[in-house]
Amino acid sequence: MQKIAFLGLGRMGAPMARRLLGAGHPLTVWNRTAARAAPLAAEGAAVAATPAGAVRDADVVITMLSGPEALAAVADAAVPALRPGTHWIDMSTVGPVAVRDLAARLGTGATLVDAPVMGSTDRAATGGLRILAGGEADGVAGVLGRLGEVSRTGPPGTGAALKLVLNAAAVGGVALVAESLRLADALGLDDTVARRALADGPLGGAVARAFAEGVHFRTGLAVKDLALATGTARLPALEAVLEQYRTAGVPDADISAAADRIRTGSIA
Known part of the structure; x- marks a missing residue:
């Protein structure tokens, strides 16, 4: 069993790390x-006191962090302590630029896979995530398979790129x-009638997510993801969506709370 260092124990990272521990992987x-x-x-x-301490004996390093800045800071601390031949899997949503920066930090001493995930905390706990894996993932296929279904996306950086596309569509759909x-x-339409009609149409998945319970995707993370997307290409509709989420005033609440504020017009 590969020794794993897992860096980042937020709402998604903790249940993912628990899955790997339960499967028998030595875990730091x-x-x-x-x-x-x-x-x-x-x-x-x-438990390690520092990123360097966590990765020193690891065969596989997994990062599940809040954004590009957090990933860069952890990489600066951890990369000097890596063993040659280590596999680094970044499962954060950071965009392809951050993945390229991480690859440059790693050089030839480690194999990088960008493998962000689709799914929320419920799927993280049950191993039901959809994993978008860019780069050479054969050496960590078993580890990724314990966390969900792996979709190969192409060369390094393509997993991170596709995640931005899918998140932009999902988060934008909820606002719409x-x-x-x-x-x-x-x-003056009846709420139940309107919701049912929308749910039966092409936005059905977004309707379900707008009213989902028992899952948590912070509005602040949605803002981060939309900012990464709109910083890559000119996307006027998504720029407007980004402003809606920014002004909803609920950065730590699930995006369903932001959707409620967008609907009622009670934004900050």
């Missing part, structure tokens, strides 16, 4: 807020559903 974890590592330590994971229901309210 690190998190900027050390208290978040305590539950995994109680289940048998080793919210505004469509705002229009339905203004026209």
Whole structure:
């Protein structure tokens, strides 16, 4: 069993790390807020005080971090301590530029796979994520398979790129559903009738996500992802969506809360 260092134990990272620990992988974890590592330590994971300490003996390093800046900071600390031949899997949503920067930091001493995920906390806990893997993933196929279904996307950076495309569509769709229901309210339509009609149409998945319960994708992360997307190409519609999420005023709440504010017009 490959020794794994898992860096980043947020809402997604913690259940993913727990899956790997439960499968029998020797696991060392690190998190900027050390208290978040305590539950995994109680289940048998080793806890490192620094990123360098976490990766020193690892065969595989997995990063699940909040954004490009966090990834760069962790890489600066961890890369000097890597063993030659280590596999580094970045599962964060950071965009292809950050992946290229990480590849430059790693050089030829490690194999990089960019493997962001589709799915929320519920799927992270059950191993039901969709994993978008760019680069040479054969050496870590078994590890990735414990976390979900792997879709190969092409050369390094393509997993990160496709994740931006899919997130932009999903998050944008939720905002469009919210505004469509705002229009339905203004026209005096029954809420149940309007929601059912939208759910039966092409935006059905976005309708379900706009009212989902028991999952959590922070509005602040949606803002980060949309900013990465709109910084790559001119996307006027998504720029407007980005502004809606920014002004919703609920950065730590699920995007369904932002959708509710967009619908009611009660944005900051």
